[in-house]
Amino acid sequence: MNKTSVFFTCLLGIFLSYAVTAQESHKPMGDVAAFKSRLAAMSASTNSIISDFVQEKNLSVLSEKIISKGRFFFKKENNIRWEYTEPTQYLIIISNNQLFTRDDKSQKQYDIQSNKMFQEMNRFISGCIQGDILKNDKDFAIEYFESSNWYYVKLVPRAEKMKQMLHEVQICFDKNDLTVSSLKMVESGEDYTRIDFINKKLNTDIPIEKFSFK
Amino acid sequence: MLLLSGCSASLVNRLQRLPESHSTVNELIPWFQGDHNPILYKTTIDIYQHHFSGLMVIKQFPEKSHRVLFITEMGIKIFDMEFFSQGDIELHYCLEALNKRSVIRTLKNDIGLMIRNVPEPDKKVKVFADRESKKKIIRQKTGLVACYYFIREDHHNVDAIIQTTGTGKKVNLCFYSAAENLIDSVKVSHYKIQLDIHLTALHENKTDASE
Numbered sequence: 001m002n003k004t005s006v007f008f009t010c011l012l013g014i015f016l017s018y019a020v021t022a023q024e025s026h027k028p029m030g031d032v033a034a035f036k037s038r039l040a041a042m043s044a045s046t047n048s049i050i051s052d053f054v055q056e057k058n059l060s061v062l063s064e065k066i067i068s069k070g071r072f073f074f075k076k077e078n079n080i081r082w083e084y085t086e087p088t089q090y091l092i093i094i095s096n097n098q099l100f101t102r103d104d105k106s107q108k109q110y111d112i113q114s115n116k117m118f119q120e121m122n123r124f125i126s127g128c129i130q131g132d133i134l135k136n137d138k139d140f141a142i143e144y145f146e147s148s149n150w151y152y153v154k155l156v157p158r159a160e161k162m163k164q165m166l167h168e169v170q171i172c173f174d175k176n177d178l179t180v181s182s183l184k185m186v187e188s189g190e191d192y193t194r195i196d197f198i199n200k201k202l203n204t205d206i207p208i209e210k211f212s213f214k
Numbered sequence: 215m216l217l218l219s220g221c222s223a224s225l226v227n228r229l230q231r232l233p234e235s236h237s238t239v240n241e242l243i244p245w246f247q248g249d250h251n252p253i254l255y256k257t258t259i260d261i262y263q264h265h266f267s268g269l270m271v272i273k274q275f276p277e278k279s280h281r282v283l284f285i286t287e288m289g290i291k292i293f294d295m296e297f298f299s300q301g302d303i304e305l306h307y308c309l310e311a312l313n314k315r316s317v318i319r320t321l322k323n324d325i326g327l328m329i330r331n332v333p334e335p336d337k338k339v340k341v342f343a344d345r346e347s348k349k350k351i352i353r354q355k356t357g358l359v360a361c362y363y364f365i366r367e368d369h370h371n372v373d374a375i376i377q378t379t380g381t382g383k384k385v386n387l388c389f390y391s392a393a394e395n396l397i398d399s400v401k402v403s404h405y406k407i408q409l410d411i412h413l414t415a416l417h418e419n420k421t422d423a424s425e
Contacts, residue, residue: 055288055289057285057289059271059283059285061273061281061283061294062253062271062273062281064253066254066269066271066285068287068289082288084287087254087256087269087416088256088269088287088416090267090287092287092288101267103256103258103267103287105258105267105412106258106265106267108265161310164310165290165309165310185289187291191291193288193289193290
């Protein structure tokens with residue numbers, strides 16, 4: 001290993017130590033009511049979100065992480081578009097109580113109202129993005145934390161059936177603008193899916209056609 | 215990409231018996247072996263009216279097992295199975311909606327055939343030639359279940375498998391490859407039930423080996 005590599009390895013080590021320390025420095029949130037109030041105000045004033053995302057799937061049996069990338073669109077009320085571009089192209093649109101999926105082979109459309117699982121999924125995704133999920137303490141035990149830069153909320157499903165699929169959900173909010181910075185869904189064991197939202201743009205004009213099934 | 219024309223025509227009429235000395239079982243190289251194979255496969259599974267789309271992870275472990283996980287694009291785990299070289303199969307997880315005994319049994323059979331994809335070396339085989347394509351076919355029977363392995367012209371790999379039961383053809387697997395020992399795609403189709411599995415290798419691995 002040459003000197004440059006040693007330097008960068010040390011630098012990476014310091015950064016990782018800092019990241020771990022930062023992770024550990026989450027403390028119970030001081031004023032949960034104020035956080036909820038700010039989040040509600042932010043949610044009310046946000047009509048649209050466009051963001052790139054990086055999804056990391058960690059499977060405990062694999063040393064490799066599966067990385068997916070794409071673009072996310074949200075427009076009030078409840079119009080959601082996930083555009084996966086890597087490693088494969090895949091599209092999910094949720095709009096007008098319909099769920100639409102398209103891969104390179106086929107496209108499908110489902111009525112969300114007719115399927116309880118889709119209803120739950122829609123409520124969950126929309127709730128995470130808009131923060132409404134924090135009102136749902138009937139289905140989740142909710143804990144609130146904060147660090148200097150982030151609000152961090154941990155949701156643990158109460159129903160045993162849901163726990164088998166989803167052990168806990170961690171949502172990280174940027175303290176500056178209260179947007180969701182990352183969403184981590186932890187399954188049983190060490191498996192998890194983490195979605196980082198980057199390059200977020202709020203309240204830009206998104207044509208409603210972006211959420212139509214063509 | 216190799217196009218298999220031999221997957222659908224009547225099987226028995228096509229077989230011409232060859233002496234067992236023509237068996238090349240010990241020379242066959244199974245797909246999905248070794249480090250050079252991709253881990254990720256874009257996958258669709260169609261079971262009757264249900265369509266599942268996502269990524270299949272196929273990872274070989276040194277202790278001679280293959281772990282096969284199917285996850286949706288959004289990261290939701292559909293199933294997680296482990297196939298041991300001695301033939302045992304362990305189901306580690308299956309999404310409740312799919313966790314029906316008949317579905318699991320079929321998936322174990324199909325994916326097990328796909329992972330193993332060569333005759334078992336210590337079991338008796340019969341060797342045939344396909345009258346149409348002149349390809350070599352190796353048959354291995356276990357009770358009423360028979361597997362017909364269609365050997366590629368280079369004699370090193372299998373390019374199709376037809377599994378039959380006492381009542382006729384059950385399932386058909388086709389392996390497509392442009393380069394030696396490197397799988398491009400696999401199609402699994404059933405004759406009697408509506409079940410199709412299609413895998414396409416993502417050769418440019420979009421994984422981050424950060425651990």
